[in-house]
Amino acid sequence: MYLETKLVQAGVGRDQTTGAVSFPVYNATAYRHPAQGQSTGFDYTRTANPTREVLELAIAEAESGDAGFACASGMAAIHTVMGLFSQGDHLIVSLDLYGGTYRLFEQVLSRYGLCFSYVDLRDLQAFEQAIRPDSKAVLVETPTNPLMQITNIQAVSEIAKRHGLLTLVDNTFMTPYFQRPLELGANLVLHSATKYLGGHNDVLAGLIVTKGKELSEKVRFLHNSIGAVLGPNDCWLLLRGMKTLALRMERHQSNALAIARKLQEHPAVAEVFYPGLEAQEGFDIQSKQASGYSGMVSFRVRFPEQVGPFLESLNIVSFAESLGGVESLCTYPATQTHADIPQEVREYVGVCDRLLRLSVGIEHPEDLIADLCQALDASLVARECIR
Numbered sequence: 230m231y232l233e234t235k236l237v238q239a240g241v242g243r244d245q246t247t248g249a250v251s252f253p254v255y256n257a258t259a260y261r262h263p264a265q266g267q268s269t270g271f272d273y274t275r276t277a278n279p280t281r282e283v284l285e286l287a288i289a290e291a292e293s294g295d296a297g298f299a300c301a302s303g304m305a306a307i308h309t310v311m312g313l314f315s316q317g318d319h320l321i322v323s324l325d326l327y328g329g330t331y332r333l334f335e336q337v338l339s340r341y342g343l344c345f346s347y348v349d350l351r352d353l354q355a356f357e358q359a360i361r362p363d364s365k366a367v368l369v370e371t372p373t374n375p376l377m378q379i380t381n382i383q384a385v386s387e388i389a390k391r392h393g394l395l396t397l398v399d400n401t402f403m404t405p406y407f408q409r410p411l412e413l414g415a416n417l418v419l420h421s422a423t424k425y426l427g428g429h430n431d432v433l434a435g436l437i438v439t440k441g442k443e444l445s446e447k448v449r450f451l452h453n454s455i456g457a458v459l460g461p462n463d464c465w466l467l468l469r470g471m472k473t474l475a476l477r478m479e480r481h482q483s484n485a486l487a488i489a490r491k492l493q494e495h496p497a498v499a500e501v502f503y504p505g506l507e508a509q510e511g512f513d514i515q516s517k518q519a520s521g522y523s524g525m526v527s528f529r530v531r532f533p534e535q536v537g538p539f540l541e542s543l544n545i546v547s548f549a550e551s552l553g554g555v556e557s558l559c560t561y562p563a564t565q566t567h568a569d570i571p572q573e574v575r576e577y578v579g580v581c582d583r584l585l586r587l588s589v590g591i592e593h594p595e596d597l598i599a600d601l602c603q604a605l606d607a608s609l610v611a612r613e614c615i616r
């Protein structure tokens with residue numbers, strides 16, 4: 230069965246008492262035991278909940294994994310997975326990383342004795358050299374946020390496996406519709422389901438998918454023990470969003486490609502980053518390991534003074550901090566998503582004060598292009614005035 234069909238059919242026919250096509254929300258936190266030593270499969274909602282189970286089965290199947298776990302947010306999912314590691318363990322992490330993940334690692338988990346090295350994982354030699362005797366895992370974000378750098382998942386997984394490391398992939402930007410890291414050798418996939426999987430800028434959620442029985446059982450234990458699980462109403466919302474994932478991703482992608490091409494031609498723009506541009510570094514790897522390029526486009530304007538007037542001139546595209554929803558958003562990483570990364574680190578990575586990030590929505594492409602172009606024009610005019 231194709232992924233589109235699996236996602237649409239998730240939960241259909243599962244509620245045998247009523248036949249409800251949309252699987253119901255089970256708000257009950259407690260479940261009656263039929264007799265001593267017996268269970269319906271549901272005892273207490275932190276451990277298992279019927280609505281959450283439908284969602285967890287759906288994401289596990291979509292990612293070609295063995296088990297899925299729904300968490301209260303993407304950060305809750307990452308924190309839960311970090312429970313696999315112990316004091317003194319070392320992890321290697323993508324250099325250009327989601328700011329919240331960097332903050333969790335450096336300001337929270339480092340105090341628990343975990344240690345992180347940030348490496349440009351496009352450079353496989355640099356990755357292998359960063360591996361130490363106490364290294365336990367590598368965490369890959371590809372494409373990276375916001376610079377869209379592409380890491381070869383299969384090559385990283387092979388090196389990791391040779392050294393006894395787990396490969397964890399944050400697949401938020403691509404979703405299983407375009408990229409399935411577990412099929413490329415990764416052991417575990419993470420999602421901020423708040424983004425494309427939810428898809429409507431209205432639910433905060435995280436997902437974990439594991440490959441293999443042993444790892445799945447370890448994460449099941451952590452998920453229940455830590456308890457940062459997703460509530461049943463949010464599980465239902467997320468499942469509803471995921472049913473239209475395929476349709477949305479196709480439109481996000483075609484809109485993003487049209488916008489990336491248009492931005493490249495605009496005199497107010499210095500550089501465009503989109504994995505679907507043939508001239509983009511990593512285009513070949515991306516085209517091999519994924520079936521698409523998703524809907525995130527970053528670009529640099531020519532002068533920092535353009536940023537304010539550009540953002541203030543946008544009408545349809547909202548200046549807001551998130552991504553992956555049907556509505557187009559524009560983010561300024563330097564002061565928003567990446568504000569907790571020290572300026573030297575940020576600038577070294579390339580997240581400079583001229584960089585803007587677009588989450589291209591599913592509106593009509595011509596309306597989006599017109600809005601972006603008029604705001605870019607205004608940013609140039611304003612810059613001339615300032616000078």
Ligand SMILES: *Cc1c(COP(=O)(O)O)cnc(C)c1O
Pocket residue numbers: 302303304305327329330370374399401402420421422423424433434435
């Ligand atoms: C947003 C995001 C997260 C964090 O997820 P939340 O749902 O906001 O907690 C993690 N990784 C990536 C790549 C993200 O974009």
